[in-house]
Amino acid sequence: MSVRVDELADYVTVRGTSVSTSMIAPSLLHVSVVQTFGMPNQHGMINCDGTLVHLRYDLRNADLVHAWAQPAPTDAQAPLSSCALL
Numbered sequence: 662m663s664v665r666v667d668e669l670a671d672y673v674t675v676r677g678t679s680v681s682t683s684m685i686a687p688s689l690l691h692v693s694v695v696q697t698f699g700m701p702n703q704h705g706m707i708n709c710d711g712t713l714v715h716l717r718y719d720l721r722n723a724d725l726v727h728a729w730a731q732p733a734p735t736d737a738q739a740p741l742s743s744c745a746l747l
Contacts, residue, residue, distance in 0.1 A: 673730050675712050680730040684715070687727040692718075694726065 672679040672688075676697050681688040695701070695716070698709045707714045712730050719725040 673712060675709055675714060675730060680712075680714060680728050682730055684729050687715075687717070687729040689719075690726050690728050692724050692726050694728065 671682045673682055674680075678690065678694055678697065679688065680690075698707045698714055698716075701707050701714075701716045705716050707716065712732060714728055714730045717727045719727060
């Protein structure tokens with residue numbers, strides 16, 4: 662039995678563009694989506710319309726990006742972390 666990679670992922674719509682929800686099977690998009698979603702931070706993430714979009718630039722073709730999405734964490738879902746300066 663074989664499974665195509667495209668069948669592994671669900672998709673969400675972010676500003677009119679379908680983006681994969683799987684890091685294993687990311688969407689291959691044109692680099693112009695950066696103008697639509699906004700510039701990624703230093704970790705390659707964009708918080709866009711309640712969705713956290715992860716971008717990775719393609720190493721072989723400068724016109725393409727790999728993108729996958731996940732729901733943006735709310736304050737209730739964020740892990741507890743603390744920092745103390747002594």
